[in-house]
Amino acid sequence: MPELPEVETVARLLRPDLVGARVEGARVSWERTLGGMTKRVFARRVIGTRIVAVWRRAKYLIFDLERDGEPAGCLVGHLRMTGRMYVGPAEAGDERHIRVRLDLDQGRAFQFVDVRKFGRLVYADTAAEAMPGLGPEPLGPEFTAAWFARALRSRRRQLKPLLLDQGFVAGLGNIYVDEALFSAGLHPLRRSDRVPRAKADLLHAAIQGTLAEAIKREGSSFDTFYRTPAGQPGSYQHQFQVYGRTDKPCRRCERPIRRLVVGQRGTHICTRCQPAPRASRISR
DNA sequence: AGCTACTCCTGGTAGC
DNA sequence: TGCTACCAGGAGTAGC
Numbered sequence: 001m002p003e004l005p006e007v008e009t010v011a012r013l014l015r016p017d018l019v020g021a022r023v024e025g026a027r028v029s030w031e032r033t034l035g036g037m038t039k040r041v042f043a044r045r046v047i048g049t050r051i052v053a054v055w056r057r058a059k060y061l062i063f064d065l066e067r068d069g070e071p072a073g074c075l076v077g078h079l080r081m082t083g084r085m086y087v088g089p090a091e092a093g094d095e096r097h098i099r100v101r102l103d104l105d106q107g108r109a110f111q112f113v114d115v116r117k118f119g120r121l122v123y124a125d126t127a128a129e130a131m132p133g134l135g136p137e138p139l140g141p142e143f144t145a146a147w148f149a150r151a152l153r154s155r156r157r158q159l160k161p162l163l164l165d166q167g168f169v170a171g172l173g174n175i176y177v178d179e180a181l182f183s184a185g186l187h188p189l190r191r192s193d194r195v196p197r198a199k200a201d202l203l204h205a206a207i208q209g210t211l212a213e214a215i216k217r218e219g220s221s222f223d224t225f226y227r228t229p230a231g232q233p234g235s236y237q238h239q240f241q242v243y244g245r246t247d248k249p250c251r252r253c254e255r256p257i258r259r260l261v262v263g264q265r266g267t268h269i270c271t272r273c274q275p276a277p278r279a280s281r282i283s284r
Numbered sequence: 285a286g287c288t289a290c291t292c293c294t295g296g297t298a299g300c
Numbered sequence: 301t302g303c304t305a306c307c308a309g310g311a312g313t314a315g316c
Contacts, residue, residue, distance in 0.1 A: 001308090001309065001310070002310095003310095032292090059310080078310085078311090079310095080309080080310055080311080081293090081308075081309055081310065082293090082294085082295095082309095097294090114293095115293085115294060115295070116292085116293045116294050116295085116308095116309085117292075117293050117294075118292065118293065118309085118310070118311085132311085132312085155285085155286090156285075156286075157285085157286065157287090158286090158287090161286085161287085164310085164311095166310090166311080173309090173310070174309070174310085223296095223308095224295090224296095263287085263288080264288080264289080264290095264309080265308095265309070265310095266308075266309085
């Protein structure tokens with residue numbers, strides 16, 4: 001499922017194709033993708049605009065629009081689990097599950113494909129109004145080790161649900177949280193205010209290191225869903241230490257990786273490298 | 285404040 | 301083979 005590294009990859013690869021493109025048509029085959037706007041209104045808002053910027057915030061993709069050289073709102077997209085975006089020739093399109101299609105100039109089309117229909121492509125006047133309150137970017141300047149240590153202490157939550165909370169830190173998802181927690185040797189059920197400073201620093205570095213490396217490898221593809229806009233799979237899945245490795249030996253200590261459920265999410269840990277907190281010996 | 289459960293969706297798969 | 305039941309999960313929401 002696309003998380004920050006995958007969305008960053010999509011933004012980077014879409015940018016050269018989309019910036020400067022003129023929107024000449026809009027076809028919506030699953031209206032809920034628009035987040036409440038009717039397809040008629042959506043089409044009226046976007047047709048005749050030009051895309052002037054493509055950027056990412058957390059797991060959102062934002063396309064800034066202009067009409068006659070004046071700002072004209074933006075499109076805010078979220079891939080959720082199975083969304084894909086790419087630009088291709090207008091006539092090439094027997095792809096299933098196309099939810100929104102924008103006809104562009106020069107005979108090209110932007111397609112938003114999404115098997116499970118959870119993804120969104122929303123028109124908004126400003127990006128902020130289409131995104132909820134988000135925490136800092138984990139690769140941005142606000143996300144310092146000192147800030148992170150303080151933020152962990154100020155909450156009393158289990159680490160995994162806290163790191164998945166986009167209002168705390170924006171952009172992490174199930175995969176990279178599991179990987180970062182393993183890398184720092186922290187159990188997902190550890191309470192955030194009980195993490196010692198040295199461990200908080202390790203986790204901070206693990207989050208940044210994991211994300212940066214995953215961006216270099218254009219994200220992770222382990223099923224048929226995530227592909228870059230160029231149609232290629234990412235390659236970070238080969239670096240996974242714990243995610244999806246249930247029963248396989250820990251790469252550090254050989255003990256089989258265990259799968260547990262934390263906050264309704266599949267969670268992968270090494271019970272030796274990530275010792276359970278004293279209060280809750282959930283996993284033996 | 286922080287937790288759990290439920291909802292939205294479909295394709296793949298386990299079980300019979 | 302063909303059927304059903306169940307599972308994955310990001311994020312929003314409701315209820316405790």
